[in-house]
Amino acid sequence: MSDSTAPEISPVAAFPAVRFKRTLRPSQQEVVAIARRHFAEGRRHLYIVAPPGSGKTVIGLFLWAELARCPALVLSPNSAIQAQWVGKLEHFDLPDHVDALATTGSEPPLWLTSLTYQALTMPDRGGEDLDAQALEFWQNRLVAKGEAKDPVEARVWIEDLARHNRGYYDGRLAIYRKEVRDAAALAGDSLKVLHASSLAALGRLRARGIGLIILDECHHLLGHWGRVLADAHELFERPLVVGLTATPPDRDGKLKEDLDRYDAFFGPIAYEVPTPAVVKDGFLAPYQDLVQFVRPSPEELAFIANASAQFAALVEELCHAPGALNEAGAGQGSPSAPDLAKEFSQCSESMVAWVTRVLAERRLPTGVVKDWLSFERRDPVFADAGRWFLQGRKHQLPEGVPPPPELPADDPNLELTIHVPVLDRYIRHRLRGSADPQDHAIAERAIRRLRLFGVQVTETGTQACVSPVGRVMAYARGKTAAVLSILKAERAALGDRIRAVIVADFERTSSVDTEVKHLLDEEAGGAVAAFRALLGDPETDALDPVLVTGSTVLVDDDLAPRLGEAAAAWLSANRRDVRFEFGDEQGFKIMRGSGSDWCPQTYVTLITELFQRGLTKCLVGTRGLLGEGWDAHKVNVLIDLTTVTTSMSVNQLRGRSFRLDPDDPAKLADNWDVVCIAPEFSKGLDDYERFIGKHRVLFGLTDDGVVEKGVGHVHAAFTELKPELVEGSIGPLNAEMLNRVNRRTEFRKLWRIGEPYHPEPVRALELKLGGGGGAMGFPPFAGATPWSARSLALAVGEAVLGALVESGLLKSRRNIHGGERTGGYVRVFLEEATGDESRLFTEALHEALGALGRPRYVIPRSVDRVEATWLSRLLPKVIGQYFQSRRRELIMWHAVPSALAKHRDLVAVYQRHWNLRVSPGTAVYAHQGEGEQLVADARATGLAPSATIHPKEVFL
Template sequence: MDPVTATPLSTWRFPGTLRTYQAEVLERLAPGGAGPLHIVAPPGSGKTLLGLLLAAREGHRTLVLSPTVTIRQQWVRTAGALAPQAAAVSDDPARIGDLTALTYQLLSVTGDGSPFDDLARSVWVEELTASGRVEADAATWLAELAIDNPGRYRSGIRTRSRRLRSHFARRRPAELARVLHPNAVALIDRLVAAGVRTVVLDECHHLLDHWAIVVAYLAGRIRESGVEPLLIGLTATLPSPDDETEFENYSQLLGEVDYEVPTPAVVKEGHLAPYRDHVMFTEPTPAEAGFIRRHEALLHEMITRVLSTPDAVSYLEHQLQPAEDSDGEGTPLARLDRAFSADFPLTRSCAVVLREVAPRHPLVAAIPPVLLERCTTDDLLTVLSRFAQVRLLSDPAAARQWEYVRRSLADFGYSLTDRGIRRGRNPVESTLAFSAAKDHAAVEILRRELDGDDGDRVRAVVVTDFVEHGNNRGLSGDAPAGALRTFDLLAVDDATAALRPVLLTSGHLRVRADDAVDLARALAELIGEPVEVAAGIGPVRDLEVRGVGSGRLVGAVSELIRRGDVRLLVGTRGLLGEGWDCPAVNTLIDLTTVATSSGTQQLRGRTLRLDPDWPEKVAHNWSVVCLIPSDVDLDDSSEPARLRRRHSHLWGLSADGDGRIVSGLGHALPTAVAEAWERVLDKDTSTSIGDLDALLREQWPTRSSTRSEWRIGERYEPREREVVAVRRAPRAPLLRTGQAAGAGAVGAFVAGTAGVGGLVGVLMASGADVAPLLWAALALGGGAAAAGVSSLRMLARLPRDRRRPAGIYRAAAIAVARTLHDADRIGPVDDAMIVARADDADPTRIRIELGGSAHDARVIADAVEELFAPVRTPRFLLRIDAAGLPRLRLLERLADRLSPGRTLLAVPRLIARRRGDAERFCEHWQALIGTCTLHELTGVQGLALLRIARSADDRIDAAEPRARVWG
């Protein structure tokens, strides 16, 4: 157990040259600091070397934990190159070296369930003991409760487990040890006794429930030894925050990210291959389309049948015409006003639903036409949910109808509970996510890739979620989705068959029948074991290998891909995701439903490795999206939302070819395609899904042009900012108006009066004969002249604001940022980090760029985007007066001619939650831009304002999606 050297790792040296971002991490993160180090860097960016250098400068014995044996060995090799003595590095838990590399699994917890359940049970026993029970009696009572009343027992365990999850890292090591295997506890004790003080956590996004407890216990034991441990977390991707509890476990251990190496930086320095993200849009197959149309009709019919009953129509009447008092008096218009004041969104949905189920009802004629939009699926579900809660659930006599609605919705993937309707993955979502059309899209993508200038270099991988999906969506005779179905299609197509495709999963190794003998021989040579061709008929054959793990098979197939004997691999993300390394692969076709940051970036990372056999390698990463055609009225946002989420995590070249590196759909969809896509989603039948594909084909760049556009080796500025693109509204541009002008005129009047009065006073003191009345007239005249000059100066600024509006939009963003800071939503605001620029090529487009803290910039950008987005149903509207100059009708008319009409903007939701915050926003707007008035959207007056607001020109630039920009 004695240290191999007196000062562990202190003599370790790296003889090479550090990459720019590696040197910056070492410079920015000083040694000996308090708290953990948390670094995010993409695959291939040199995280292993960076982690070793961070550990070496601390001068303590170090433990490295990795998720796989392959990654562990990579640490051992790299550490061995730095260490002056080979004995300083160990991967043997029985021999602790200066640096010991182990896997997380070696220290894993026991049991099939959550370790927090075991901790929760212990806490429950402690609580019972504290209340006076003997510990043995308390444990016996709990065991009996688990049998006699399992529901109550599970509820108690869940409650305590949730509480433990929120602060488990602060539990005493002795408590955590209860859920660890005794061998793991013993090993951790040996590590601590040997002097381990630094713990490097590779691929630390795995630190969720089980492994997080192990690390928490290890860190706690080191603290008990009298020193503070240093945790160094390294990952290519952060875990998804979708599971808030697991993400909280992770963040408790490692805290905020200290440094993130963006993928573009690694590409520009030449350590990852340049790449391009592509999208192919497709639509369901005829059989699937028929299923969707039946689903649409059945769902619509079921809901309208329920909402057409007298009881439901009575509910709609009550929502639209609430009684004024106990006598039920009041005009219909006044009642409608109260309904919209009480719950605007629900009342609007009730209005469109009433027109749908009872179009000749007298109330329909009284509803303002601005509200009578298309009745969407969401409107129907919103009203059905509220009706079921208010009228059915509360009435014992309606129990059978409640049960009918509940069961009917379940058939469509919805769950009706006492909390409302919850959306699960309904059959339409499953049909789109696993559509057979996506398999055909994969064939078309590969055909296009092979037709390109570098077609002979294509090495592709097609990744699916499953080998076979268990749900065939109720379509009889339809093959289940998954890798097997995809491979069967790729194996028989003439173009893709020439790539000699291989299917590889944990239980299948399948090839084309024509390739079976040759590939079996090649694999046998690589793995040193016999490979047999299974008997069968048809175009494909299974290869059988006994006694060989999946890791060796993956390695052998990867070698065949490198040699070009196989140019297409089909598999699941479980096998071909994290940890798979095949630098020859340059084309990814992603048929999975993955949209999380970790899953998305891990998949993309498979194609970005440099290929020694193709120094000019460029990677293509494809997403396939199945959309409901415009002529089908059913709404489904699952596929578009998944595409947006997936690309929000990724950096890439702007699809418009302007050289910018952006995050968001802007790096996958050119402007024209983004506009056409929105039309399809809006059910505009003038644009088809085929039109989207045609537009994409027209603007498809070659791999060589992509490589040139990345400008590898050129200097870059490693900074990020959020960008919101807006367009000037010709009929109501933003201008500095109102209060600013009024204040300026008043100030000028006071200053002018005082100035002229003072000058006349000096003349009188010097002996001039000036009558008092004349003196007063001269002073007032001077003030009026000054005020007039100030007003004219203000009027002169209005045309200038129209010509150069970027400054006004910047002021609006600053008003948003200051309000969010006042509301404690973000940190301090640096106005210099907010910039607005007009596009040189299109002066009507203005880009608002927000820098500084990534979190704060994102929050501000969200609010700015809401401010200028088309108005829906906000709580508050901000009315901007284009006039607001001194109350002279002539000046008002002149100002209105320069800026016709008024403007209504939606106050962002994060600001509108509290009236005080909304009023503060109004004050900031007045100070920075000019006159404005805050209006809460209630009643008939709210309807009138909403009608005006919705008729205004859109300001958000739909042609340029929201993005982050790097560099």
């Protein structure tokens, strides 16, 4: 993909006079300026990241019409986005009818040809050559696995399979066809495995002389599509490439070859448009993120409790040594141990005995290592978990094994954190490696049991898998009741302006695990279940809901006559060959269509238009259909019932509500999550963790008007409360969230739309100071006012900043912002700083106020305590305060930030600023001798900081 031999860019003389009729937004103008520089410098790849609704399509069309001025190919992941590219030409002055310039077909290609990725990348499903290669691949696989001694024996077995079990044969052959195609594509021969229709389309496009390829939603190109398009790029003689996406792709689990190809094809991101910037510029609608919490139903709770008990019982059974059921810490009181005892025979060596032996001998699977440090370095997770496990069972650590570090206090799944690594190593290294067949059987039963908790033991370790407990939490029936509460509150606030969208993972499911069939029927958690719930309540039924998925359109029964009339008029006006009728279902109607134009693209467009008009005020659908590419600017309520947490999927889904509504200039969209929690049980916080994961990649508005990345923007409580404490606040939190729907005007003002802002996110710290008197007392300076959390945080910040500037680590002084948040938190950040400056300052401040790890230097902090005297007690308070006495008290030892602790001269600079801003005192070297003991004593006596600190990324 080298650019060295690419042809020079030259305008096509016959290119039509296509001109943009409007004014580009500021962010679009920046993209065009960057593109001009890129192309002028001979670079032929441009990679742009911008949120849904920020005008990516217009950017692409402008680059085509104003810069490239040549035949262009646009590729999109679905037909809805494909059609939008031609539709957006309405914003351009055209010399001819649009049909003469642009097409959504390739026969023939025009100046702008908009196709789907599928149209150019369809693989050939069969053919003698492909089948022959697949069969050879299959034979070699059987020989390599030892299931056949040579290719001849393998071929005989495969032929026999084809005669006696054709279904299985066809399924396996399809798998090996795909492997052959993938291998060819990875080797750069992807065009050889394409269907004839895709090859023909590529040939026509090459003949047209494509000079620009625009790849929309290009995050999809880490796989087959990307392999084909890399080769097609060569076929087209390396035209300009513009990649557009709302979010870079998720790279986990992708092949290195595909990642390298993607990076080489697009290069680094040339320009990224943050969502808050587009909102503050006034080109996307402001929004607020909200949540409702629910508890599992009694039946669901019983299942979760039983699963939790079974996990505890599994651990107990594996800890039973032969003939010693009452070993230390085991006991017989585990609630499900009697039941599991019938399934699990006693192991030849208990898990406690094995862990003790492995730690004592420092034995790894490859052999014994020389010392504990080597053992810990080779398997640090097990080294910690094994020691925690033994201590938890009141079992003495072997001689020579040091105590483990403190347990992670903020881990919501502490039981699994301790036990899963121990179970994994015990199953793989002891039971599977045993000479006793009974141990092998125990291992397999334990593996099956762990799957209940979403843990899959493989040959090389553990990996996450679908957990029945997690599914029960994700699709809990209480969520539908929460949806009704949300919609009632939103309807009361918005009236007829409400346009709500409910998005689920699926329409209904037919793959319910055996363990949960009594809890989850085929509709549980799906779009159909939500739709039925809406119809069952008069207030939400009044929204005239419609369900639309890739295979179904369901309509509120009393809406059907009006919808039928409006649909017929729309189909006629748009010249669609469609006939439809309504079939009766219990409580609703099903729309059945026929005709050459009846397909998801037609009926989704139809229903969306009727939704925009207000004929229906609530759409229910799946993320596959109402996610990427779907556009309805009137959406002002989005309820997310999906389980997706990847940044790519979350950003695409949330973008559905950001569009500006010309009829509602004061629009503020509410984006809702519904979360089920049962923190008292193992895996009972799975849904909460998903909620945290979704918001980890999202910016949102906080109660003090700062746009912050992470779950803290939903509510300050999610920064303040540990997950297990959220349950006790469900009532107040839910009530506050529902109340926010009536405060749209207030929250819209907090966005400060149209006001100046910093163009990039900045790093910040949210601090809650505590321990050793915390922020109490007076600064040890004459005439000072008492410390507050804010004043202390700012004083330490000024000491850090002053030292960084004087030492030359920061080039110039900046202002420090210190704002107070709900719950006693103080947010601190450096104003108008670059990314590097912000990172250096926040990391140094975090170290200065955070817990003592292993600091190189520490420095003391003292405060003045005010005490009454006999005279001050006699006098009125307003006068007596001047006769109080002061007593100075050491209350804390703080770390000197590592950036300022590298040598004594830097420490002296920091000490000078600390003495000026915070407290008298001398820095002490803490890596040995008295200083090392001083740190240990500070931890033991409460003189070490215990502040709660959360690093944040905020947009100002």
